[in-house]
Amino acid sequence: MLTRLCLAFAVLVLSLPSSIGAAEPLALGGRRELFVDTSLLEPLEGRAQLRLHHPTPREVALTLNEPWEGNSSGYATVIQEGHRYRMYYRGHRYLLDPPPLRQAQSEVVCYAESDDGIHWKKPALGLFDWPPTQNNTGHKQNNIVWRGGAETHNFAPFLDTNPQARPDEKFKAVGGTTSSKGLLTFASGDGLHWRQLSETPVVTQGAFDSHNTVFWDPTHQRYTMFTRFFSEENFKGLRSIGVSFSTDFRTWSTPVGLTYPNSPPQQMYTNQIAPYYRAPHILLGFPTRFVARPLSRQAQSLEPVQTRKLFYESIRESGAYTGAEVTDGCFMSSRDGQAFHRWDEAFLRPGREGEGRWIYGDNYQSYGLFETRAEGPGLPNEISLHFNEGAWRDEMHRLRRYTIRLDGFVSLNAPFSGGTATTVPVTFTGDRLSLNFATSAAGSVRVALLDAGGKPLPGFDLTDCDELFGDTVDRTVTWHDAADLSALAGRPIRLSFALQDADLFSFQFVSAQ
Structure with missing residues (x-):
């Protein structure tokens, strides 16, 4: 009897399809894929690794020195709309000396614009007076685009790319704090003349006194809002980030906290999360990390020494800070909007001590990545982003532009001794494979195409691949000088990348022009 049962079980197992237990191949289509996580990769081999890269500082983009701006200005948002770049930011000033810390003026929302994303101007809009008068009848030669209540603290606009968005709601925004009992919504047809949409807060659970962000998510066909x-x-535990969803921008789900698998607990201000415009199925986030340190002798000696003393004296009675707190910029990514791969190493460090950015309030990244021309002729465009510096210091508070290569946040990297990474099974559309990579003079990148089981396809092994070397954001892979992959389109395959002293930032299947 036992023998017959064993035979029957063996026959059943042998008769099952061989694909049982195998995952469906991932349909890439023609989308670009970045190496910001390992979700597309099998375990790395050799000395291959994922490497975080860092932005390069450029010029000061904007000095926040107008009477309605000042040392507490910030929470900037940049929107690229064709050849026009728009910037929105809070104008505000605190008085530190003599203590206690107090407001010098009410908060306002300011506006700047640029034709190239590099040179910015503050237009005289003529919308609101400064200093404020009861009937808005005063001097209006300023760049104030909104003046109101708690929403001016963190007014966060975005360009609504929802195809169903009304023309008079082309731009939308959220803003508010606990004093407004949550986040209010706003809309504008031209990005300059704003009106309040919601009479009451649409999201009420959270802290909100930070840069809360929102966007239309084309991948999931919904609005997504990230909040403090x-x-x-009861505002206990770690400073963190919550997420809420809506299909109509009016009714929102209850926020839930983000998760960070394999990352230790850390204090997060801001979030700066948005779909990456070159691969919108991937969300990239640039939160500010808050690090509370004891006021040691070393901490007291870090520049800006005098500002640190003034700040500590101005808030000492509250007991909330020691004056040794420091903030820096982090990087994280997600494919579902809730679980994030967060790098524990800084994306932007406070920098050299003499630059005076080792203080709470500096190194906050603005919201919005935008593409700009490179400084040299013939070079590909770069991604620009802003960080603030000079917090609490009227004469120094400003936004500095930084740049990073296209897709250049994280790379698949290997040293000269080499490393290999193989993808899970995928399908694609198109007939060419394009890579964004950089090598040393002695380095190289090669690509093999394998079947779903991992066996090299004839003519597409590593030894068939023509060696790639150089530094480019768009190079077509060839095998024996041939690039055409149309015969493989729609067929489950794996890609195997072999690197030697090289960084691979992204890949994409494209169609020949």
Whole structure:
């Protein structure tokens, strides 16, 4: 009897399809894929690794020195609309000396614009007076685009790319704090003349006194809002980030906290999360990390020494800070909007001590990546982003532009001794494979195409691949000088990348022009 049962089980197993247990191949289509996580990769081989890269500082983009701006200006948002770049930011000033810390003026929303994303101007809009008068009848030669209540603290606009968006709601925004009992919504047809949409807050659970962000997510066909959040109720636990969703921008889900698998607990201000415009199925985030340190002798000696003393004296009675707190910029990514791969190493460090950015309030990244021309002729465009510096210092508070190569946040990297990475099974459309990579003079990148089981396809092994070397954001892969992959389109394959002293930033299947 036992023998017959064993035979029957063996026959059943042998009769099952061989694909049982195998995952469906990932349909890439023609989208670009970045190496910001390992979700597309099998375990790395050799000395291959994922490497975080860092932005390069450029010129000062904007000095926040107008009477309605000042040392607490910030939470900037940049929107690229064709050849026009728009910037929105809070104008505000605190008085530190003599203590206690207090507001010098009410908060306002300011506007700047640029034709190239590099040179910015503050237009005289003539919308709101400064200093404020009861009936808005005063001097209006300023760049104030909104003046109101709590929403001016963190007014966060975005360009609504929802195809169903009304023309008079082409631009939308959220803003508000606990004093407004949550986040209010706003809309504008031209990005300059704004009106309040919601009479009451649309999201009420959270802390909000940070840069809360929102966008239309084309991948999931919904609006997504990221807000300031705490890991425990009643504003206890870790400073964190919450997420809420809506299909109509009017009714929102209850925020839930983000998760960070394999990353230790850390204090997060801001979030700066948005779909990456070159690969919108991937969300990239640039939160500010808050690090509370004891006021040691070394901490007291870090520049800006005098500002640190003034700040500590101005808030000492609250007991909230020691004056040794420091903020820096981080990087994270997600494919579902809730679980994020967060790098524990800084994306932007506070920098050299003499530059005076080792203080709470500096190194906050603005919201929005935008593409700009490179400084040299014949070079590909770069991604620009802003960080603030000079917080609490009227004479120094400003936004500095930084740049990073296209897709250049994280690379698949290997040293000269080499490393290999193989993808999970995928399908694609198109007939060419394009890579964004950089090598040393002695380095190289090669690509093999394998079947779903991992066996090299004839003519597409590593030894068939023509060696790639150089530094380019768009190079077509060839095998024996041939690039055509149309015969493989729609067929489950794997890609195997062999690197030697090289960084591979992204890949994409494209169609020949």
